Amino acid sequence: MTTQQIVLTRSETKGSPMRITELVKVLSTIKGDLANITAPPSFLAPSSVVENPRCWAERPAVFAAPALESSPQKRSLLVLRMFLIGLRNQYYIAGGPNVSIKKPLNAFLGELFFAKYTDKAGIASTEVAAEQVSHHPPITAIHVASREHGIRAEGYSRVEMTFSGSLNVRQTGHAVLHIDKYDEDHLLPLPTAQVRGFLSTCLYPELWGTYKIVSSSGYISEITFSGAGFLRGKKNYFEARIFHKDDDREKPLYVASGSWSKGWEVKDGVTGKIIKQYDVEAEENDPEPMQIADVKDQDPWESRRAWNDVIQGVRGSDWMTVSRAKHIVEEGQRQMRRDEKASGVSWQPFLFESIPGEEHSVFHRLAEGINWHLSASETKGVWRLKDGALDGLQTPFRGALTPIG
Template structure:
């Protein structure tokens, strides 16, 4: 533990001395999770029945509460990544340009598909699309991660996800909360979310979440939150409240009476659905687990020297591809997603009542899936071109 703390402090010294965005900085191998950034969105689908159940709820205010529950239940996997609340967090491998992750998440009769693509490397932007054929529910989003050091690593996520529930022609826009990575001096990193965020429904219901954590003098609980669900026409009179820890238990209650609706245990509420993916050797050359298979294997074996060698191999191949493109005058185009042009009607209609700045200039636009390309995707994805040259 003392050696690990020393290594973390050395890494901290590097972060402190680096100016600008830290997102592209490579973490030391012992901090890496055995998967890439493009897999992170899978955290939202580890309990696919939670989101699918929204399609069976007739009351719009209850649907808003169920979306809130689904998001909170996904936080632990989303922010602790390859680690755990007891063991600390890990940093996923930096995705290369054009990297793709394809998976399914199955639970009972729910079968969610996930497509994720790294649509930009500088700055790093990941676009995702997920859908369940049985309910028709879909979600599309994109995120740019920006990091800086200020008494801890501040992780700012720029982007959003829009969920569509076709049974009710209803949409929800969901923000990505910012986080602070703490624990460098203790040798165990952990995230704390901060700020207040709103999940907005086209039905007019809003879920407002305020995150908090353990204070400098030990007050409060790590990874905590308070939330309330209300109609935007009557924000002072919430219908439901929720509070607790997104790494453990949280409760949902009727706001007026305080009656308990449900206590949800993020750790004990059944098994999570692992991603179902094509066997690595059968994947396309651009699929994440095929490209990173040697690095992932080395990470699982704690063979950090090999991890560095495999990462270097991918990075050098990517530099060579960029140089070839510059020499030939080619412009890289994402395969399965494209930036929207003109007005952002869905975003504008859902956020018209609040001050939510889009920051499209920081994410190279608002990204949407090319659904036809996704449905008709065939190998080889990019002909003779491969990420390893």
């Protein structure tokens, strides 16, 4: 899930060598964290990073499926499936593996995103709410839920980017998926990524490392991302195994492998028989249409309205409009920070609140014994939705105050 990620658009199948060189020059001159650095306009995607959490909500039937399964081990398999399916749109927004990826707009402090999805088969609907709760460092908090099925995910991510020949994207944070019917929690990771392909002029993401999805039922999904190296490997490759924490991990119940951006298969861990295949490109796996309010009806703090001129400029390759419209928003935000400093008033998030890391009992219970640290000091605590925050929302959310002052 994510949050601030590199994304792509359908408008280009290959990156221009000159533009790639331009980007490399920009990245090479900057030391330290690049997360809040603005990319050249031609490398921007027509969406903000605050939209990224919709990758889990776009297929309501997939998101709600664990709540409809009575077997705890099969629920863990369905949670793994949801996690894997979300990766494609999380890292390849509005495109595919043969399209050079682009960078989303840096979300401004207080930026909001709301959307709903309805499954055409009538199985489920989902809603997503996200807020940029910090700008320095950049932290996005998210809430995704299928209310009718009693399943929801809440999480947050701080993103750090560095450049060393490839663009390294490190996420600090996690998400917790809760299923009311079984009072069951699943702790989900946020993988580290590298943006590669600078020499080929077609940039693409690779995930690296080994991560675990941990369930309060005792089942663990262990996922190893390897991807394509310089001499071997397959692009976006992963292997995953599901086992109970009290059993031998070398004798998993299920094994999944393949490309998270193209397709994979699930095998019975005992018999080796293929029990499920997933093709990302299959028509039945297309995301459902996003339901959001018309831009003119949105609150000034909602992402699509706040960045409307920028988004239209990116879509039309009107880079002067992009630069001018971005400057208006960004300068408005700088002035708000100066005003807050002068008045001694600190910014307060609208939907989410931060709690001390030691109070996050679900995380500590599930992460015990698997070498997973909370790092709350790096994320300004643990972020969660305020009680009743989504009930009866009325605009304007912040009175006369808008993102440009």
